Amino acid sequence: MLEQYVRKILTARVYDVAEETPLQSAYQLSQRLGNSILLKREDLQPVFSFKIRGAYNKIAQLSEAEKARGVVTASAGNHAQGVALAAKHLGIKATIVMPKTTPEIKVKAVRARGARVVLHGDAFPESLAHSLRLVEEKGFVYIHPYDDPDVIAGQGTVAMEILRQHQGALHAVFVPCGGGGLIAGVAAYIKYVRPEIKVIGVEPEDSNCLQAAMAAGERVSLPQVGLFADGVAVSQIGEHTFAVCRDYVDEVITVSSDEICAAMKDIYDDTRSITEPSGALAVAGIKKYVARSAIKDQNLVAIDSGANVNFDRLRHVAERAELGEQREAIIAVTIPENPGSFKRFCEAIGKRQITEFNYRFHSKEQAHIFVGVQTHPELDPRSELLKQLDEAGFPVIDLTENELAKLHIRHMVGGHNDAVINERLYRFEFPERPGALFNFLNKLGGHWNISMFHYRNHGAAEGRVLAALQVPDDEMHLVPEAFNSIGYPYWDETDNPAYKLFLAQ
Missing domain, CATH: 3.40.50.1100 (Rossmann fold)
Structure with a gap:
C-alpha cells in the first residue's frame, strides 16, 4: 500500500497552483519547550490552506x-x-x-x-x-474532501517537502486530523521513506474520530462533534484514510479548545500570522506531547494547516488563550460581607495581577466574587493560588475548567432573585444563521417561562445560549421531549456550582 501511495505522491500534480511552503523555526516556542519546533507553513498557500x-x-x-x-x-x-x-x-x-x-x-x-x-x-x-x-x-x-487516493496523494506532498527541507534527525511530525486526508498522505510517505520518524495525529477532544477508530480497531461515527475547530469537525474518519492511519500513525493526541487558542497565540508570537483553530492543532499537540514525555533537544514539526479564520472569532480566542496556557485562573471566592474583607482578599492574592473581578451584594453575611487571576504553569501554578486563599480563610472554587463559567457566568454575574421559583438552567448550541436566535427563542418560550437568558456572538458556526426556565417539578418529565423537538444539543447546568453561587435563587 505504501509503495503505491509514494508513487502517486512523487508524481502528484500540485505545483501548477500550490506553493512549496517554508519549514520555519518557531524560535520563542522552541526556547520555552526545550526542543526545536518547526512550522510547516501551509497557511501560506494561495487559498491559505493545504487543501x-x-x-x-x-x-x-x-x-x-x-x-x-x-x-x-x-x-x-x-x-x-x-x-x-x-x-x-x-x-x-x-x-x-x-x-x-x-x-x-x-x-x-x-x-x-x-x-x-x-x-x-x-x-x-x-x-x-x-x-x-x-x-x-x-x-x-x-471531488471528495479527503477520502480519495488522489486527494490523499496530493496532501502527501507536504511530507515530501518536509523531508527534503529537513534531512537531519527528526523525532516526530504532528498533523491536524479531520477526515484524515492530510495525515494519511503524510504517514504513507514518511513511514515508507523514514519509518523511524513518528507521525502523531492531533484532534480536538470533542471531534476525535481517528482516536476513537484506532481504539475500536474500526471506523466509528461520533454522535456529535464540536465546531470550534470547524476545519476538522468530522464525525467519521474516511475509509481510504483509515486504511493507512490504522497501521502507520503512531498515536493520536487530543486537545481542548482553550489549548487550541493558546497554540494560535504561540504561532502569532513567533510568526505574526493568525491561523485558524484547526491550523493550530499540531502546535497544541506538540505542547501536550512535550509536557507528557519530558523530551529535550528533539526536532519536532507541526503542520500549520490553514489560516481561514473569521476575524470576529479572535475576540473569543484572545479571551481563552491565557486559560489554555495555564496563565489565568478563574475562581469563585466567598468573603465576609463586612468592612476590610476586600482588602484581606487582595492581600491573600498578593502581587498577582487580577484580570477580572465581578461582584454583587448577596446577603448581609457574605459575598460571592468571580475573579480572574494571572498565574504561571511553573513559577506560580494555579494550585498555589488556591492553597493560599484557602489558608487565608477564603472558601474558593476553581472554575478554570468550568465551561459554563467561562462562556456565560463571567458575563452575567449579577446576584440572585428570590422571587424566581422552580428555576432550571440549560446550556444550548445551535447553528448560527440569520433568524436562528429568534427561532430558538420562539420554540423555547412556548413551553415554560424564561427567567434568565444569555447569548453572545463568538463569530463561530454555532451559537451558544444559556437559558433558565421555570419548570414545576411535576412537569420535569416533559423537558427532554420538548428540547429534543427543538433539535439542538443541550446540557443541564442546574447543579453547576458557578450557577449556584452567582445566579440561582
Missing part, C-alpha cells in the same frame, strides 16, 4: 470526458476554495454546495475563484446530500 494540493491533484487526474462534465463538492471551508481554484486553473466548471449558515466571507471567496455556489441546507449533511443529487442529475464528478 489546494489534494483538490488540484484529483481534478488534474480526471479524464477529458470527466473534465467536460464539470465537478461538484460540498464544503463550507478550505476544500471549497481549493476545488474552486483548481477548477478555474484547469478551465473546468465547478459547483460548490455550501450550507446556508456559511459566513459570507467564505461564500465570496469561493465565488471570487470562479465557482458557482449553491446554498442548500442549514448544516453540512444536507449540503452533502444535495451535492450527491447533483452528481446523479447533472452528471458532475464529485
